[in-house]
Amino acid sequence: MEANNRFSKFIPERLVEAREARGLTAAELAKDVGISQQAISKFEKRDSSSPSFETIEKISSVLNVPVHFFYKDIIPFEESVVFYRSKSAATVKSKKIHANKLKWIREVSLYADALLVFPKINVPRFVTRESFIPTDFEEIEEMANKVREQWGLGRGPISNIVLLLEKMGAVVARSPFSTHSIDACSMWKPLDRPYILLSNDKTASRSRFDIAHELGHLVLHSYLKVSEFNNKENYKRIEKEANRFASAFLLPSTSFGREIFTSSLDHLISLKERWKVSINAIAYRAVQLEIFNEYQYIYIKNNLAKKDWLIKEPLDEKIPFEEPLLLKQAFEAIINNNIKTRQDVLNEIRLHHEEIEAIANLENNYLVPKEPGKVFTFKIK
Known part of the structure; x- marks a missing residue:
């Protein structure tokens, strides 16, 4: 019985x-x-x-x-748009994989959030229309500037965009995406936190653009209906809007626009070092700002191809990779302060330790229970 x-x-x-x-x-x-x-x-x-x-x-x-x-009971979760920064080869299967990974990130986050005080949500939702209507690119430029103003960023390069979003209440995690044709994905529901899943297979500069792209979705499209997002024509426009936001947020017209004055690769490399954005994204931003024309952009792309720099660019190994810290520090605090034991965490979240460690960016085997019956003490860092 x-x-x-x-x-x-x-x-x-x-x-x-x-x-x-x-x-x-x-x-x-x-x-x-x-x-x-x-x-x-x-x-x-x-x-x-x-x-x-x-x-x-x-x-x-x-x-x-x-x-x-x-x-384990399902945590109530109404249908939500999952935004994918995906290549055309992305399949329904790969999208389902990452949609469910986002659900698990949410569950892990809610568990830690119930035990500790997480940052308050400070991500603005500027577009609140009940149905999708394209947003003018100039409007998107203004919105990107407003987000910078709200967050007190000024007009210079952003030192660490992952930590910035975590401070503003978003939960960020990383996962290998190389076999799934998806660069990043995110979701944000009413009365909930924004959740962002990034690829850890990208270079640091390209990954920064990915997370800025996801921020664009959160700011511009958080009220979008699933049926509207699934419309192919809408989807193309939605992706273009998020890309425009990312460009404007990372490379503001009023400051970056004054720094770019030649299409030489040496100059673009120096701009990449300062702004920590890929050469290709810098060149395309110059086209958006009408500093370069389409022919100059094509010339730059051809030069990058000749040098075999389309995928791996100069400085890729020099620019530091931005790791999420919110969940990592949360679980370290939970364990180090004896709020929960490792076994408690595993019993209550009910995912394997490898899954939770990957989501929270913890060291391998961090959550493996120690010798039973033995009391461990930890120093708070």
Whole structure:
């Protein structure tokens, strides 16, 4: 009877979530587990029979989540647009992988936020229209300047945009995206924090543009409906708007515009060192500001191609990679101050330690429980 009560709490949505997060179809999961696709489909439906303990253990092993993950209640979460900075090759599967990863980032964040005091949300939502209407690029330039003013940034280069957004209440995490044709993604729901997932496969300068692009979505498109976002024509415009915001936010016209005066690669490299943005993004910004024409931009691109600099540019190894710190410091504080033990964290979040460590940017095995029964003391840094 006790076992039946335990398994009556199986949450089918958790199975769908974990399967999609691992990029598997029901048929692929069934094959790996050694059961029929019909059985998996049945387990994923509410009001259907639950899998046996042995089957759950096999599913847990294949999907690399703890058994008790499937018995954790879903945190209420209404449908939301997930913004993808994606290449044309991005698939529905890859988008589902990252949408579910964002959900897990949210769960990990909410857990820590309930134990500690996180920064207040200070990200403005400038476009509040109930339906999507394209925003004029000049308006977007003004909005980017207003965000800088609200955050007291002046008009110079931003030293660390990841830490800046974390201070403004966003939660940022990184993940390898190299096989999924997605550079970054984000979501922001009413009465919730903005959540941003970045690739850790990019160079520092390109990654800075990615997060500025996601900030553009948060500022410009946070009230967008899913149906509007899924419209192909809308999507093209939405991406262009986020790109324009990113350019204007990272390279303000009133300051950057006065510093660029030649299309020589040596000059563009010196600007990259100062502004920490890729040469290609700098050159294209000069086109937006009508400092360069299209022919000059094409000439620069051709020169970059000749030097094999289209993917790996000069200074890429010199510009420091910006790592998220909010969740890392939060979990270190939770453990170091004995608010929770490592085992508590694993039992209550119900993801494997590797998953939480990756989300929170913690060292490998940081959350592995220490010797049972032994008391550890920590110095607060």
